[in-house]
Amino acid sequence: MQALTRATSKVHDPIALFIAGAGNAVLIAGLMAVLGDTIEELNELARIYEVLELYPAMAQEMKAVADLRNEAGEEFTLDERNRLSIAYKHKTGQLRSAWRTTMEMIPSARNETTAELIRKVQNQLKEEIVADCHAVIKMLEKQNIGADEAGIFLIKMRGDYFRYLAEVDLDNSKFREEAGSAYEEASKLANELLPSTHSVRLGLALNHSVFLYEIVGDKTQARQLAKSALDGALQNFTKADEKQQEVTFILQLLRDNLTLWAANEDEEENDQVTVCHIDSRNLNKT
Structure with a gap:
């Protein structure tokens, strides 16, 4: 099987560029997740981030793996499928848990100003959840499901x-x-x-x-x-x-x-x- 490699691109965000110093990294929740160039490196980095319980970074690696597999018309391996599931389950799960908590916080907010701030956080969480869900669904749609x-x-x-x-x-x-x-x-x-x-x-x-x-x-x-x-x-x-x-x-x-x-x-x-x-x-x- 031909080795699958990821096309690198420059970081356009000036702050991320200043922190990264290179185009081979992505700023994720305050953590710089280094993306591998080959599918082997991406999988290995995903394993490392899983051990470290850094699931947003793990999800970024697995999205890159999925993109490479889908571009090549290949199916996920068993390990890749499981890691993709684990990464997004934890990443999205944390967001969903926080979103549900904001639902409980709003009725008990001490004033309307606080309630409005909670709603803003809630909307941000919703946007992140929606983005993650659509990303996963898009990855799955490109797989040949038997x-x-x-x-x-x-x-x-x-x-x-x-x-x-x-x-x-x-x-x-x-x-x-x-x-x-x-x-x-x-x-x-x-x-x-x-x-x-x-x-x-x-x-x-x-x-x-x-x-x-x-x-x-x-x-x-x-x-x-x-x-x-x-x-x-x-x-x-x-x-x-x-x-x-x-x-x-x-x-x-x-x-x-x-x-x-x-x-x-x-x-x-x-x-x-x-x-x-x-x-x-x-x-x-x-």
């Missing part, structure tokens, strides 16, 4: 990033529809091709059920999907599966979600009973 485990992983990933877009823009039905379509396509393939204890199939069921619960609002279907995935895996669980930390971790997440959702349902039912009781008492007084 009906196999790798294809299921990438289709699931597509669903995830459309779900993240839907999270920050609930009024945009396109994002919700694209996420649902990707999850359905991946689920159909996973149920046909992968065992019930496969980590990709379980991770897909986990994320799909969260999408149904949080974005679509179909709580019944979300619980049914999560329970079916959990029960199916436990019925076929073996000692070999027990040694796979990823499998046991996803199973625990499925259990946790089902427990949480059941508790939420109980609270909602109690709230309804309370409301009915208060309404009846008020009627009796009239």
